[in-house]
Amino acid sequence: MSAQAHLTPREHAVALAHYNRWMNEKLYDAAARLTDEQRKRDLGAFFHSIHGTLNHLLLGDQAWLQRLHGQRVTMTSPGQELFSDFRALQQARRAMDDELIAWAEGLDEASEGRMLSFYSVTYQRERRLPQWLVVTHLFNHQTHHRGQISTLLSQLGVDIGVTDMPWMPYLD
Numbered sequence: 259m260s261a262q263a264h265l266t267p268r269e270h271a272v273a274l275a276h277y278n279r280w281m282n283e284k285l286y287d288a289a290a291r292l293t294d295e296q297r298k299r300d301l302g303a304f305f306h307s308i309h310g311t312l313n314h315l316l317l318g319d320q321a322w323l324q325r326l327h328g329q330r331v332t333m334t335s336p337g338q339e340l341f342s343d344f345r346a347l348q349q350a351r352r353a354m355d356d357e358l359i360a361w362a363e364g365l366d367e368a369s370e371g372r373m374l375s376f377y378s379v380t381y382q383r384e385r386r387l388p389q390w391l392v393v394t395h396l397f398n399h400q401t402h403h404r405g406q407i408s409t410l411l412s413q414l415g416v417d418i419g420v421t422d423m424p425w426m427p428y429l430d
Contacts, residue, residue, distance in 0.1 A: 267370045277428070278355060309347070319358060333379050
C-alpha cells in the first residue's frame with residue numbers, strides 16, 4: 259500500500275479485501291470453538307444461525323464476483339446453502355478471500371468509471387450501477403453480516419478480539 263494520504267480506488271479495494279480476509283479468519287477461528295449444533299442453532303438472525311450467515315456471506319461474494327467477471331450468477335436465492343459442513347465452508351471461504359484479493363489487485367484505472375449491469379436474484383430485477391458502488395456494496399455487505407455474526411458469537415460467550423481496520427496485519 260502506498261504511503262500517500264490518498265488511496266487510489268485499486269489500493270482502497272485491495273485494503274478492503276485484506277481486511278475482509280482478516281476478519282473472516284477471525285470469525286471462522288471463533289466459530290470453530292463452537293459445536294456444529296451451536297453454529298447451526300437458530301439464534302434469530304436474518305439467516306438464522308452463525309453457519310447460515312457465514313454461508314450467506316460466501317454466497318454473496320461468489321455472486322458479486324461472478325457479476326464483476328461477467329459470468330452467469332449461480333445463486334438461486336440469498337439463503338441457498340453452499341456447504342452444510344463447516345470445514346468445507348471454511349475452506350471455500352479462504353479460497354474466496356484469496357480470489358477477492360487477486361481480483362482487487364487486478365483492477366485498473368479504467369475500472370473506476372465502468373458501469374455494471376446485472377440481474378438481482380434477491381429483488382428479481384435488472385440494475386445498472388457504477389462498478390465502484392458495487393465494490394463498496396460488496397465489502398459493506400460483508401461488514402454488515404460479520405457484525406451480526408460477532409454479536410451471535412458474543413451471545414454464546416466467544417470474543418473474536420480486535421476488529422478495527424487500523425490494527426489489521428496488512429498495515430504492518
